[in-house]
Amino acid sequence: MAGVDEAGRGPVIGPMIVAGVLVDDSSICILEQAGVTDSKRLTPQRRVKLFQCVLEVAKSVVFLEVSPSEIDEAVRSGVGLNELEACKMAEVVDRLQPDVAYLDATDPHPSKFEGRVRRYLACSTRLIAEHNADEKYVIVGAASIVAKVIRDVKVEELRAYGDVGSGYPHDPRTINFLRCWVREKGCLPPFTRQTWKTARRILDEVLQKKLV
Structure with a gap:
């Protein structure tokens, strides 16, 4: 299974990071025991520590850096941030190729967001999009940690x-x-x-x- 989440959707400075984590079902308990959860609930130091745990446990970790200029282009063209994010999440899922992928939905209607991601998806992965998925599912929490830690590194470079x-x-x-x-x-x-x-x-x- 895989979890997909983003970090940096709202900032005026720096990129948005969309990350995905793929694990065996049997590894979920390891992430749970380590305390993996929504990155917003964790201190920066704790996030970095759990980031290393995720890298050790995961079969694969993928992230995409969406630059400010790419975001601006999507907004100016009328595509919009929601559509751009759906496209990037689909790309992450396609690269991970899981049987099922849990997504943190940004649209007010999760089913609508799921359908939007599906339109860009090349693989036959089953999608489950929910609000606050990073709190509900450990695997999405893991993706949120990866996205946030990488976003923090990018901001630090600035x-x-x-x-x-x-x-x-x-x-x-x-x-x-x-x-x-x-x-x-x-x-x-x-x-x-x-x-x-x-x-x-x-x-x-x-x-x-x-x-x-």
């Missing part, structure tokens, strides 16, 4: 440009970083999701002040 914070719109450090960048360079950083309202608002505000 700190070479300054204190980007968490990359989320509610983070004051992220907002301050973007404002300073735009004031200095007159544009948004290339690793920003430029279609996000937060990014557009900061760009407009800072450039407008320069004109006054």
Whole structure:
């Protein structure tokens, strides 16, 4: 069986990571005993430790990095983030080739999301999409840990440009970083999701002040 989840769907800075974990049914108990669960319930240190556990137990681990520019292209073209995520989840499932795959559904209607993923799927894997699947199923929790740890690594790499914070719109450090960048360079950083309202608002505000 496999679990698939994402990390970084909402940030204004950095990529979204879609990850999948494939295990034998008999290995689920090992992940349960180790404490694998939804990554949001874990401290960063605990996530890293469990990430190593998942790598040791899993038959296969796959992740896709979806860049800000790819997300922007999907938004501008009208494809949308939900459709892009469904496409990426299908790609992960196709690469893992499990008998059954549990998906963390982002659509308000899980059955609709499941159908959307199915349209992109080449293999005959049985799909089960549910809300909060990362809390309900250990295998999806494992995928959420992989996605989150890799996303954190990618954000850490961006700190070479300054204190980007968490990359989320509610983070004051992220907002301050973007404002300073735009004031200095007159544009948004290339690793920003430029279609996000937060990014557009900061760009407009800072450039407008320069004109006054």
